Amino acid sequence: MAAANEGFRALDEKSLVEYIKSTPALSSHLGEHLDGLTVKEVGDGNLNFVYIVVAPNGGSFVIKQALPYIRCVGESWSMTKERAYFESLALRQHGSLCPDHVPEVYHFDRPMSLIGMQYLKPPHIILRKGLIAGVEYPLLAEHMSTYMARTLFFTSLLYRSTLEHKREVAEFCGNVELCRLTEQVVFSDPYRVVEHNRWTSPYLDKDAEAVRGDNDLKLEVAGLKSMFCERAQALIHGDLHTGSVMVTADSTQVIDPEFAFYGPMGFDIGAFLGNLILAFFSQDGHAGQGNDRESYKQWILKTIEETWNLFQDKFISLWNEHKDGNGEAYLLSIYNTPELQVLAQKKYMNDLFHDALGFGAAKMIRRIVGIAHVEDFEAIPDASKRADCERRALNCAKMLLKERRRFQAIDPVISAIKEIAST
Amino acid sequence: MAAANEGFRALDEKSLVEYIKSTPALSSHLGEHLDGLTVKEVGDGNLNFVYIVVAPNGGSFVIKQALPYIRCVGESWSMTKERAYFESLALRQHGSLCPDHVPEVYHFDRPMSLIGMQYLKPPHIILRKGLIAGVEYPLLAEHMSTYMARTLFFTSLLYRSTLEHKREVAEFCGNVELCRLTEQVVFSDPYRVVEHNRWTSPYLDKDAEAVRGDNDLKLEVAGLKSMFCERAQALIHGDLHTGSVMVTADSTQVIDPEFAFYGPMGFDIGAFLGNLILAFFSQDGHAGQGNDRESYKQWILKTIEETWNLFQDKFISLWNEHKDGNGEAYLLSIYNTPELQVLAQKKYMNDLFHDALGFGAAKMIRRIVGIAHVEDFEAIPDASKRADCERRALNCAKMLLKERRRFQAIDPVISAIKEIAST
Ligand SMILES: Nc1ncnc2c1ncn2[C@@H]1O[C@H](COP(=O)(O)OP(=O)(O)O)[C@@H](O)[C@H]1O
Ligand SMILES: Nc1ncnc2c1ncn2[C@@H]1O[C@H](COP(=O)(O)OP(=O)(O)O)[C@@H](O)[C@H]1O
Ligand SMILES: [Mg+2]
Ligand SMILES: [Mg+2]
Ligand SMILES: [Mg+2]
Ligand SMILES: [Mg+2]
Ligand SMILES: [Mg+2]
Numbered sequence: 079m080a081a082a083n084e085g086f087r088a089l090d091e092k093s094l095v096e097y098i099k100s101t102p103a104l105s106s107h108l109g110e111h112l113d114g115l116t117v118k119e120v121g122d123g124n125l126n127f128v129y130i131v132v133a134p135n136g137g138s139f140v141i142k143q144a145l146p147y148i149r150c151v152g153e154s155w156s157m158t159k160e161r162a163y164f165e166s167l168a169l170r171q172h173g174s175l176c177p178d179h180v181p182e183v184y185h186f187d188r189p190m191s192l193i194g195m196q197y198l199k200p201p202h203i204i205l206r207k208g209l210i211a212g213v214e215y216p217l218l219a220e221h222m223s224t225y226m227a228r229t230l231f232f233t234s235l236l237y238r239s240t241l242e243h244k245r246e247v248a249e250f251c252g253n254v255e256l257c258r259l260t261e262q263v264v265f266s267d268p269y270r271v272v273e274h275n276r277w278t279s280p281y282l283d284k285d286a287e288a289v290r291g292d293n294d295l296k297l298e299v300a301g302l303k304s305m306f307c308e309r310a311q312a313l314i315h316g317d318l319h320t321g322s323v324m325v326t327a328d329s330t331q332v333i334d335p336e337f338a339f340y341g342p343m344g345f346d347i348g349a350f351l352g353n354l355i356l357a358f359f360s361q362d363g364h365a366g367q368g369n370d371r372e373s374y375k376q377w378i379l380k381t382i383e384e385t386w387n388l389f390q391d392k393f394i395s396l397w398n399e400h401k402d403g404n405g406e407a408y409l410l411s412i413y414n415t416p417e418l419q420v421l422a423q424k425k426y427m428n429d430l431f432h433d434a435l436g437f438g439a440a441k442m443i444r445r446i447v448g449i450a451h452v453e454d455f456e457a458i459p460d461a462s463k464r465a466d467c468e469r470r471a472l473n474c475a476k477m478l479l480k481e482r483r484r485f486q487a488i489d490p491v492i493s494a495i496k497e498i499a500s501t
Numbered sequence: 502m503a504a505a506n507e508g509f510r511a512l513d514e515k516s517l518v519e520y521i522k523s524t525p526a527l528s529s530h531l532g533e534h535l536d537g538l539t540v541k542e543v544g545d546g547n548l549n550f551v552y553i554v555v556a557p558n559g560g561s562f563v564i565k566q567a568l569p570y571i572r573c574v575g576e577s578w579s580m581t582k583e584r585a586y587f588e589s590l591a592l593r594q595h596g597s598l599c600p601d602h603v604p605e606v607y608h609f610d611r612p613m614s615l616i617g618m619q620y621l622k623p624p625h626i627i628l629r630k631g632l633i634a635g636v637e638y639p640l641l642a643e644h645m646s647t648y649m650a651r652t653l654f655f656t657s658l659l660y661r662s663t664l665e666h667k668r669e670v671a672e673f674c675g676n677v678e679l680c681r682l683t684e685q686v687v688f689s690d691p692y693r694v695v696e697h698n699r700w701t702s703p704y705l706d707k708d709a710e711a712v713r714g715d716n717d718l719k720l721e722v723a724g725l726k727s728m729f730c731e732r733a734q735a736l737i738h739g740d741l742h743t744g745s746v747m748v749t750a751d752s753t754q755v756i757d758p759e760f761a762f763y764g765p766m767g768f769d770i771g772a773f774l775g776n777l778i779l780a781f782f783s784q785d786g787h788a789g790q791g792n793d794r795e796s797y798k799q800w801i802l803k804t805i806e807e808t809w810n811l812f813q814d815k816f817i818s819l820w821n822e823h824k825d826g827n828g829e830a831y832l833l834s835i836y837n838t839p840e841l842q843v844l845a846q847k848k849y850m851n852d853l854f855h856d857a858l859g860f861g862a863a864k865m866i867r868r869i870v871g872i873a874h875v876e877d878f879e880a881i882p883d884a885s886k887r888a889d890c891e892r893r894a895l896n897c898a899k900m901l902l903k904e905r906r907r908f909q910a911i912d913p914v915i916s917a918i919k920e921i922a923s924t
Contacts, residue, residue: 235730240681243730248674254667261663261829270834293841297848300831307658307666307829310731406684407727411693418716425720 085189086159088145091117094129097192103185104141104194108133122204124150124450125157125336130197138199139184144191144336157255161336162191164253168338169195171313172229179225179330198324198331205323205330209357210364210457212374219381221330222323222350223388230343231396233313235407243340243406247310250339257307257339260316264440265303268448269296277447278455281465285472286447298479302436310340318349319441319452320357344433347389352438352475354382355495356445356454359471363458375499379492386431386488394423428486435482435491442475474498508612509582511568514540517552520615526608527564527617531556545627547573547873548580548759553620561622562607567614567759580678584759585614587676591761592618594736595652602648602753621747621754628746628753632780633787633880635797642804644753645746645773646811653766654819656736658830666763666829670733673762680730680762683739687863688726691871692719700870701878704888708895709870721902725859733763741772742864742875743780767856770812775861775898777805778918779868779877782894786881798922802915809854809911817846851909858905858914865898897921 098104114134121128129141144162148155166186173180185194277286316337324331358378361371402410445452446468458464485491521527537557544551552564567585571578589609596603608617700709739760747754781801784794825833868875869891881887
């Protein structure tokens with residue numbers, strides 16, 4: 079423990095300034111006059127400390143530091159600060175594959191578990207907050223489908239050789255503590271009695287109990303958990319909910335990949351789509367004062383539909399572009415006719431679609447009956463109204479998890495969501 | 502390359518004696534009088550050099566050395582000698598889990614890529630040779646099912662924690678060159694035109710061409726290849742054909758796990774069963790001189806059936822024994838009723854069965870139309886007769902690969918094999 083913490087000290091707004099002054103990779107972004115720096119801690123996330131640093135000349139960056147525990151729980155729930163290392167690796171790799179949608183990393187200090195990165199300036203806000211406020215982002219589906227298609231395709235065996243793949247898989251096995259946290263809070267705790275689970279009680283008591291007693295659901299979850307633990311399909315973000323995306327009308331930026339590792343692609347796609355579905359079901363709780371949110375709900379559903387369809391198109395385009403590259407999975411000498419290529423791609427995308435629906439559903443369930451809830455619902459003050467929204471989301475998730483294989487496209491999923499919403 | 506080969510020299514029967522004399526971990530097995538040592542190179546395998554060392558007092562061991570290329574091809578096909586390191590790790594881990602069926606490792610020298618291990622004395626012979634000779638091994642199914650159940654169960658997430666799992670997965674990612682070889686010779690080359698492919702020509706020319714033109718088959722193979730590359734389910738042997746098993750009437754020993762890594766369990770089970778099916782289809786080529794091999798063929802089929810059924814029983818028994826252990830996959834607090842446990846086990850075993858059939862079939866196909874053939878067929882001198890045997894095996898494999906999901910138990914698989922044999 080002593081060795082692991084060598085060279086580490088937790089910074090605060092004051093000591094951070096000294097750190098910046100002695101770190102050229104950071105201070106070089108701020109011009110001459112470092113004395114007028116403003117430093118503000120803004121970490122609203124669950125795990126880490128985030129500081130916005132702005133200099134008088136307008137230069138700026140963000141500093142994110144991981145402490146050896148989970149911020150929102152406290153020192154009692156320890157968590158390796160090495161997560162910052164994997165976050166920096168993922169930001170850099172995903173950033174080089176998709177620079178338009180990932181903040182640039184300026185500096186990484188491993189002993190300090192400290193990342194210096196591009197400040198995503200106002201009006202950037204966290205997407206989840208925009209969704210709660212009812213703001214439409216016309217480019218969201220376009221941007222997120224690009225981000226997911228590029229980061230997932232280029233880190234998979236559709237593009238990579240086996241040599242590159244196994245080297246990277248081995249490296250990211252080091253992020254095991256974060257994987258273990260996901261295993262626990264996504265795939266285990268919602269399905270058993272544990273103290274830190276919570277839900278809108280007493281309204282959802284029976285619903286939470288039903289989740290714990292649903293054998294079909296638990297068998298499906300076991301399959302998804304195995305896939306999460308065992309299947310090194312691509313370098314996934316690992317925490318791609320709507321709180322890990324910052325947006326303006328024309329910019330979409332993905333932050334916070336500290337859970338990154340080689341896992342199933344469907345986990346990222348599902349996280350994003352599942353959180354959009356949660357946002358959809360929460361809207362009735364935010365309706366009022368002359369805004370029934372009906373047209374906004376339509377926009378969310380359209381965004382879900384477009385995100386998947388655009389993702390699919392872009393992913394297949396990348397595959398076609400690189401089909402004679404180093405990718406080990408589908409060698410051109412074997413999958414050697416247009417007809418066979420189309421069949422292979424259809425099968426691949428169909429499996430991936432079912433994975434995404436399954437993982438998305440699991441992520442929805444855990445936000446309703448597990449430890450960590452989402453502001454989309456938490457911001458609904460009336461508990462009974464909130465419970466009604468949550469119950470519909472939960473029923474939708476249970477259906478998707480158990481019946482996902484009957485869906486062959488996103489349209490019927492949208493129809494099914496609408497139907498549940500009307501109950 | 503210089504650094505990688507530091508401390509390495511390829512031994513021969515003479516220099517090996519000097520090496521032994523200066524290595525107490527070896528010489529201690531041989532008593533006082535090292536001058537009367539007999540050393541004999543017996544490597545009949547494809548990749549490495551194997552020496553049997555016997556001292557006048559009866560002390561003995563086997564020395565296996567990996568050279569930085571593939572023995573049967575020559576220096577033109579280079580292959581990391583680090584494979585010996587992974588072989589030694591796997592021998593030790595599998596050996597500690599199943600000492601009755603794995604030779605003991607006495608010594609490992611990493612720079613020399615040299616393993617010293619227990620000599621499996623005569624009458625031990627390679628199982629494949631026994632199968633060609635028509636010898637029955639009444640304990641084979643019992644022993645192999647124990648070996649597979651124990652090595653696979655205890656290295657999977659049914660027994661292991663995520664921390665142990667990811668650490669081991671990362672380590673065995675280092676055996677990437679051997680994985681890549683399997684990807685090429687099992688999952689790729691048989692399905693495309695490459696120079697080193699061969700088959701009993703001209704008899705099987707059309708059959709080999711049909712394999713390369715079979716879209717359904719190639720789609721199924723892609724799925725299996727993905728699973729092989731991506732799914733870290735357990736520490737598998739990686740080359741568990743009947744040439745990696747040495748037997749007597751009452752002993753069964755598994756050697757040669759140099760392809761070991763964290764992969765899908767079905768790959769091992771399928772390798773063993775698939776090679777038994779090859780042995781079955783080769784029998785007609787060895788019939789004659791008053792032995793029609795009919796009862797022997799029945800014994801092989803019974804062994805296939807018993808191996809799977811015993812494996813399944815033993816694997817589930819281990820699961821039940823350890824269901825409240827550290828295994829991450831099925832937590833007792835979630836899978837908390839006997840009914841649900843049975844459902845989970847049935848689903849798991851059914852999926853594993855289909856994986857085994859698929860991988861077994863892929864291993865059969867590559868032995869008929871790929872680079873490396875099996876003695877079971879090669880020992881049939883009459884090419885036309887050999888081709889008839891091989892064609893039936895190939896048809897069986899194609900059927901299993903494409904239709905494996907319709908089999909819910911081993912019995913109907915046996916019936917299907919019999920039916921193809923009667924064509
Ligand atoms: N590059 C950035 N630019 C602007 N704000 C950021 C940036 N990175 C993080 N933030 C702010 O800090 C908050 C927490 O960051 P995040 O990386 O999600 O930390 P955590 O891992 O603790 O969840 C974000 O919700 C966002 O408001
Ligand atoms: N422990 C042992 N005891 C007796 N014979 C052995 C032993 N290990 C290997 N052999 C003999 O050497 C041959 C080649 O060994 P193997 O490990 O299969 O090498 P390769 O990796 O080259 O295939 C085996 O077929 C067997 O005849
Ligand atoms: Mg965050
Ligand atoms: Mg950028
Ligand atoms: Mg985070
Ligand atoms: Mg061998
Ligand atoms: Mg070998």
